[in-house]
Amino acid sequence: GVIAPNRTSLGWWNAPPSPVTTDAQWSVWRRVHQRLQGDQPFQVAIATAGPEAGRAWIVGEDGEPGPSASAQVFTESFVPPPRLLICGAGDDALPLVATATGVGWRVMLADHRPAYLSAERFPTARERFLLRPTDDLAPLRLGPETYAVVMTHSFKHDRDWARRLL
Numbered sequence: 001g002v003i004a005p006n007r008t009s010l011g012w013w014n015a016p017p018s019p020v021t022t023d024a025q026w027s028v029w030r031r032v033h034q035r036l037q038g039d040q041p042f043q044v045a046i047a048t049a050g051p052e053a054g055r056a057w058i059v060g061e062d063g064e065p066g067p068s069a070s071a072q073v074f075t076e077s078f079v080p081p082p083r084l085l086i087c088g089a090g091d092d093a094l095p096l097v098a099t100a101t102g103v104g105w106r107v108m109l110a111d112h113r114p115a116y117l118s119a120e121r122f123p124t125a126r127e128r129f130l131l132r133p134t135d136d137l138a139p140l141r142l143g144p145e146t147y148a149v150v151m152t153h154s155f156k157h158d159r160d161w162a163r164r165l166l
Contacts, residue, residue: 098124
């Protein structure tokens with residue numbers, strides 16, 4: 001799993017691949033963990049042979065020198081998982097949220113009923129938004145990697161959400 005700042009295992013990524021003994025290297029793995037929580041793609045490079053074997057860095061990060069000319073390097077790219085916006089937080093959204101988060105999607109819920117958006121009802125949802133389709137949707141940060149399911153079960157609300165999202 002990913003190595004947390006307290007040097008314990010977190011998550012699905014088997015890292016670091018070699019023993020980490022310096023604070024500088026722990027710093028790299030802490031930044032990798034932080035970036036895995038974000039929405040931007042990035043690359044991690046690890047020197048696999050040569051005088052720098054075992055050294056890791058985030059490619060393109062300011063202040064991180066690249067490898068020496070004699071190093072052999074393995075580079076892995078990380079792309080954030082897709083985001084799923086579910087419009088409607090009724091009971092039928094419960095299994096959809098659980099399934100989508102279970103396969104790694106970042107789930108956001110939007111509903112105009114505060115009681116339906118509770119963390120107790122949807123503990124795995126990444127974000128919950130108290131919104132109607134007529135509200136400002138900027139907080140949703142919709143983009144090309146955002147998918148949507150409209151399931152308010154009110155024809156008017158479904159129609160309004162579909163119009164705003166298309």
